[in-house]
Amino acid sequence: MKLQFGRTLIAAAVLSMSASASAADMTGAGATFPYPIYAKWAEAYKAKTGVSMNYQSIGSGGGIKQIKAKTVDFGASDKPLKLEELEKDGLTQFPTVMGGVVPIINLDGVKEGQIKLTGAVLADIFMGKVKKWNDPAIANLNKGVALPASDITVVHRSDGSGTTFLFTNYLTKVSSEWKDKVGSDASVAWPVGTGGKGNEGVANFVKQIKGSIGYVEFAYAKQNKMNYTQLQNKEGVFVAPTEDNFKAAAANAEWDKAPGFYEILTDEPGKASWPITGATFILMHKSQANPAQAAQVLKFFDWAYANGDAMALELDYIPMPDSVVKLIQNSWKTNIKSADGKAIY
Secondary structure (H helix, E strand, O other): OOOOOOHHHHHHOEEOOOOOOOOOOEEEEEOOOOHHHHHHHHHHHHHHHOOOEEEEEOOHHHHHHHHHOOOOOEEEEOOOOOHHHHHHOOEEEEEEEEEEEEEEEOOOOOOOOOOEEOHHHHHHHHOOOOOEOOOHHHHOOOOOOOOOOOEOEEEEEOOOOHHHHHHHHHHHHHOHHHHHHOOOOOOOOOOOOEEEOHHHHHHHHHHHOOOEEEEEEHHHHHHOOOEEOEEEOOOOOEEOOOHHHHHHHHOOOOHHHOHHHOOOEEOOOOOOOOOEEEEEEEEEEOEEOOHHHHHHHHHHHHHHHHHOHHHHHHOOOEEOOHHHHHHHHHHHHHHOEEOOOOEOO
């Protein structure tokens, strides 16, 4: 059975695969970026094992707070934590899938993917410097396209968000003004715009507001049948958000050289690379007071790595290569242990 994502379910932003959680059921919270694939994996895993995964899609910032507070079995974040922060809080992290963040628009009279933007123009839009859709900065990139003289309404995340981290990280690499005045983080002081909670909230606002532009993980754009833009990548090529273009950017990842799996994949080289690509991560405590519960979480993700690639690709996520999965499994053996120091995996 394929899980459907209607507006009510998305607005609830809570995955609860069973009415009541047994002792073996898992709890997690965090990033909305991977919510569609975690939901799909959870449904398939429950059908296979009877074990539920209850995941609150509350944003990366909330996931980091909850795992640090030990109120969930795992946290989830699209913003990787640096090694020093992981060590400070006794955490370890590992990537699950990679995907793309895409600009989405609500603009009458243009076809899906017809509008082209450069990173510099995208930054100027989100800074409020480019205010109209027929501004010469946009019109010069889209000759032959009938652009309206309507106002641009910027929609951004209102919550702490790894999706925002990836989006703003990219903007700092293509706009020195953005880097100096706004910067990159899970939450920033937005110069203009209205905020929506979660990828779901941004998608819903853009669907409702004519002339708006926002940014979401591609699965949300695809599920909501939203109009997305092309982006000019580092090689000067205008590319669309596609599986192949996400893979092209993801191919540059050097996970074996990344301390604590800290790896960012924005503005990567390659003619086919989608410029706002990134991984999403799971956070767990190194020392586990309840090793049986931690073992259930590791069993779930172990199963997902072995059986979930086709489901991930169906939603336009990029699975982790087998070589990286081995690195992750080895990190589990080294990093995640019971209180008496015994390996759990």
